[in-house]
Amino acid sequence: MTEEQTMTSKDTTLKTASVLAFERKLNPSDALFFSGDWHQRDEANAWVPVALREKSIRGTISNRLKAKDQDPGKLDAAIESPNLQTVDVATLPADADTLKVIFSLRVLGGTGRPSACNNANYQAKLLRTVQDYAETQGFSELARRYAYNLANGRFLWRNRIGAEEIEVRIQHLVQGRVATAWSFPSLTLSLRDFEVPDALQADLQAVADLIADGLAGTTHVLLQVTAFVRVGAGQEVYPSQELILDKGNSKKSRTLYGVKGIAGMHSQKLGNALRTIDTWHPVASELGPIAVEPYGSVTTLGKACRRPTEKCDFYNLLDGWLLKDKVPSLDDQHFVIATLIRGGVFGDAGKD
Known part of the structure; x- marks a missing residue:
């Protein structure tokens, strides 16, 4: 192979785009809180906003002390x-026993x-790959899990x-009107898995099918969710x-x-x-479901469940x-695919 052919071969090798960004395809609004009585769930006018208020409190010293501060005299002074x-x-008012949480969810097409x-070459390969996934697998499994949550x-x-x-x-809104509505007793659905009781299978599948259609771009999907x-x-x-940046x-x-x-509540x-x-992450048996993140980040545990060293993070797989x-x-x-639906900036601009 001549030097010119070698250079041409290298030039045609597919590389990750240095600029690569995706918009999220599940767009929730902020959620608002209201208060009322459990038995008046069907009465729209019976619910009043939950207000924020300030409270001044006197706390006690309860943090772990350094060795130099454990002297009894210093401890007494600190207390x-x-x-x-x-x-x-x-808080709920004294005459209201139920919290009402309401938000809307827009499902967008164009996944991938x-x-x-x-x-351009990378984008063409990416679109073909996602299209192959959509044709062979569809978005049914992902949509079922979104609907479950x-x-x-x-x-x-x-x-x-x-x-x-x-x-x-859950209400499907079409031109501002309720086209279809479903109701779920949430405490019968586990947070550890995605097993659906037989009595709820049909309704949950209907919501999942709607979300899948929205992700595929075959229909406009706007849901109103009320808990x-x-x-x-x-x-x-x-x-x-x-989050107060300037404390x-x-x-x-x-x-x-x-x-x-x-x-x-923030969107x-x-x-x-x-x-x-x-x-699908390596420690699922221990932690159960985690949020879809490129490195499987769980901030409450300070842990990454998808480490690059194990080749199971988003970038290695993609x-x-x-x-x-x-x-x-x-x-x-x-x-x-779920990470692409999540959206983000995934370019290779910083790679040497």
């Missing part, structure tokens, strides 16, 4: 100094089509813990907590998220719950699939 805090709280890509109320996060009853209602959580009159509820200017030790004074937190479908024609296992294919 005598009150730990004063101002925090945001959100980058919003930005500076390598709507039905089981995973998006409620801490509000789900200890609830006496939870009902999730009713019976936690008890006057009980505290848990909106999102704001030096903050007068509160905890700031909760609100929309025009109404307690709410990012809802999205994280919806994509908690990854049971590069093997596209650049080396090494088709991943079906489970890993689901993970790769």
Whole structure:
């Protein structure tokens, strides 16, 4: 082979685009919190917004002390100094026993089509690969898991813990009107797996089929999701907590998220719950489902479940699939496509 042929061969070798970005295909709105009575779930006018309010509290020293501070005299002095805090709280009124959480979810088509890509050959190969997946597997398995996480109320996060009853209602909106509606008793659906009771199979499959059609781009899908959580009159509820970057200017030790004074939950937190479908990672038997992330990040545990050294992270799987024609296992294919649905910036600009 001549030098010119060798250079031509190298030039035609497929490489990852240095600019590669995908828009997320599951777009939840922020969720808003309302309060009311469990037996008035069908009465729209019976629900009032959950307001945020401040509370000033006097805490005690409870943090782990350094060795030099464990002297009894120093400890007594520290305890005598009150730990004063101002925090945001959100509670149900004394005459309301149920939290109502409502948000909308838009499902977009065009899975696998980058919003930005500076390598035409790479984009063409990517689109062919995703198209092959869509034709052979479809989006049914991923859609079923997304639908399951709507039905089981995973998006409620801490509000789900200890609830006496939870009902999730899902409505398909067409031109602003309810075309179809489903209702699920969420506590009958586990957070550890995706097994569906026989009585709920048909309804859950109907929601999954709708989401799959939306991901495939064959229909416009807008869902309205409403959860009713019976936690008890006057009980505290848990909106999102704001991240205060400039803590030096903050007068509160905890700031909760609100929309025009109404307690709410960030769309990012809802999205994280919806994509908690990854049971294909190496430690699934121990942790159960985790959110779809390129490295399987679980921030609450400070752990990455998909390490590059084990070749099971998104980048190794995607590069093997596209650049080396090494088709991943079906489970890993689901993970790769779910990461594309998640969206993000995945270019190779920083690679030497």
